[in-house]
Amino acid sequence: xxxxxxxxxxxxxxxxxxxxxxxxxxxxxxxxxxxxxxxxxxxxxxxxxxxxxxxxxxxxxxxxxxxxxxxxxxxxxxxxxxxxxxxxxxxxxxxxxxxxxxxxxxxxxxxxxxxxxxxxxxxxxxxxxxxxxxxxxxxxxxxxxxxxxxxxxxxxxxxxxxxxxxxxxxxxxxxxxxxxxxxxxxxxxxxxxxxxxxxxxxxxxxxxxxxxxxxxxxxxxxxxxxxxxxxxxxxxxxxxxxxxxxxxxxxxxxxxxxxxxxxxxxxxxxxxxxxxxxxxxxxxxxxxxxxxxxxxxxxxxxxxxxxxxxxxxxxxxxxxxxxxxxxxxxxxxxxxxxxxxxxxxxxxxxxxxxxxxxxxxxxxxxxxxxxxxxxxxxxxxxxx
Numbered sequence: 001x002x003x004x005x006x007x008x009x010x011x012x013x014x015x016x017x018x019x020x021x022x023x024x025x026x027x028x029x030x031x032x033x034x035x036x037x038x039x040x041x042x043x044x045x046x047x048x049x050x051x052x053x054x055x056x057x058x059x060x061x062x063x064x065x066x067x068x069x070x071x072x073x074x075x076x077x078x079x080x081x082x083x084x085x086x087x088x089x090x091x092x093x094x095x096x097x098x099x100x101x102x103x104x105x106x107x108x109x110x111x112x113x114x115x116x117x118x119x120x121x122x123x124x125x126x127x128x129x130x131x132x133x134x135x136x137x138x139x140x141x142x143x144x145x146x147x148x149x150x151x152x153x154x155x156x157x158x159x160x161x162x163x164x165x166x167x168x169x170x171x172x173x174x175x176x177x178x179x180x181x182x183x184x185x186x187x188x189x190x191x192x193x194x195x196x197x198x199x200x201x202x203x204x205x206x207x208x209x210x211x212x213x214x215x216x217x218x219x220x221x222x223x224x225x226x227x228x229x230x231x232x233x234x235x236x237x238x239x240x241x242x243x244x245x246x247x248x249x250x251x252x253x254x255x256x257x258x259x260x261x262x263x264x265x266x267x268x269x270x271x272x273x274x275x276x277x278x279x280x281x282x283x284x285x286x287x288x289x290x291x292x293x294x295x296x297x298x299x300x301x302x303x304x305x306x307x308x309x310x311x312x313x314x315x316x317x318x319x320x321x322x323x324x325x326x327x328x329x330x331x332x333x334x335x336x337x338x339x340x341x342x343x344x345x346x347x348x349x350x351x352x353x354x355x356x357x358x359x360x361x362x363x364x365x366x367x368x369x370x371x372x373x374x375x376x377x378x379x380x381x382x383x384x
Contacts (some may be wrong), residue, residue, distance in 0.1 A: 013309040020313050025305055031125070033306075038232045040106030042126035042302040047117030047206040048295065072104055074167060075132045082140035083155065089332050092191070092362060093156040097141065103131035103161040104236040105193060108303035109260055112160045123295035128233075131167050138176035142374045145184050148334075152371035154353070155181075157190045164194035166233055178203040181212070183376050187366035191216045191230060191257065195239040198246050208252040211367040217244050218257045219273050221266045228306050230266075241280045244365040248281025253363045255284035261346060262290045263318035264311055270346070271353040278357035285359040287350045289338040290319060292328045318342055 017023045030042040070080055077280035084096050102116060106128040121130055134140075144150065157163050163174040181188045181202050188210075190197065190204075197204075197215060207213035221227045222237045235243070242252050256277030261267050274285050304312040316327075322338030323329040328339070337343060354361070 008340060013305060016313050020316075022301060022313060023313075024318055025301060027146070028302060029300060030306055037335070038106070039125060039128055039277065040108040040110075040230070040232050040303060041113075041128060041299050042108075042149065042306050043299075044122045045295070045298065047122055048114075049117055049182065053318045072131060072167070074171075075130065076135045077101075077132050078136045079134045080115070081144070081226055082134065082137050083144050091156075091159070091246060093159075095153060096156040096159040097163075097177060098158060098160040099134050099163050099171075099177060100161050100167060101134075101138050102127050104128055104131060104165045104167060105162055106232040107193075107230060108260065108300050109230070109233070109290055109292075109296065111291050111293055111296055113296050113299060115160065117295065124299055131165075132224055133167065133171055134182050135171075137173050138180050141177055143181070145186065146374045146376070150370045150373070152186055152368040154187045154189060154366055154368075155381060156224060157188055160193055160236075162194060163190060163193055164192045164196040168194075175200050178207075180374065182206055182274040184372055185210065185212060185370040187212045187215065187368055189214045189363075189366070191218060193218045193234040193240065195235040196241040198243045201246065201252075204247065204252045205250045208250075210370055211364075212370065214253040214255070214366060215244075215247055216255045216257050216358050216363075217241075217277070217282075218259050220258070220260065220274060221269055222261075222272055223266075223269070226266065230303075237276075241276055244277060244282060245280040248283075253284075254280075254282050254287065255359075255363050257288065258350070259286065259288035260290040261287060262315065263322070263342060264315050265308065266322045268347060270349055274300055274350075274353045274357055274359060278359055281362060283318045285350075285357075285361045286362070287347075288336050289322060289346065291345060292319065293330065294328075308321065325326045349365050 017026050036042065079265055080098055084098065085094055087094065103110065103112065113127045114125045116123050134331070157174065157177065168174050178188065185217065188207065204213050204215065217240050218229055219237055219240055224236055227237050248254050257272065258270055258273045261270060270326070279284065303318065304315060320326060322340050322343040324339065329335050337347060
């Protein structure tokens, strides 16, 4: 059973939802705030592949009082393969590695949330507290890079879940991967919201010296309070900018991702985010409009219902204006940027701000000509 005590929606919201497309939220019960500190999702609805849904209610015996608060649970798993491949024209890589499944940062808009439903878990709170650790990631990477026909090409680290989320502090799976990258002189890029990336400055500096590493920081807001609500366990905006400055000063190319831009929530900060990043040494900038695939739609709407009930209808209407009237547009070419007047205006503002601060659209390509296959372990026996 994965749900928790119910908490009714704000009364001031009910009248606004009466005739809107979000009226289904009227009967939604959220987890009580005192039991949900440090989490982004407000419920833990069963995944779309589950045949049964569960709901907790007080039967009069005081059973709800005995429920434990939410804690993060780590599950070790041994990956069969570690390099994932994609053919999306919307991203600048076709290979990626994600050391963890699930993410403690708890962003309610995270497009990776639906992946937890394949594990029989919820895209809500389970995604933030049931973290799967790929303990053999470095070994599998070494194995993949050592294959006779392997051809080096950029590998993006942490494109689904953050490689420097809190669990990395003691698991150090990401660092082990970077050690393999440094040993083989393999190009790697990182996307993160964490200042923990500075811990690996020695490896990143070594790689960047040969044009083999780059780091992108996702910054959604410079407002510490808004950031804490949107990204409960991620580093503060100030810490991310400080980490960007340290990496840039050490010669590691950095860029800022103003992502996602949420209509009427953080979109007014777009120019300030780019200006702050440029002052800390960022060389390039990108922007992504909010996406709401599958279960993310409900997780995000529930977050709005708790933190911005007065804006819920307005925000969702603006989002639908950029998605041809739908909550989400999965089509390549438009899913990242949206369409319509609002999306055009946001894109134009981004282009002007990027040009003003002399930020490129992307970082220079990383080298692939320095790659050397990893050495075989001394414990590995030869067939001959």
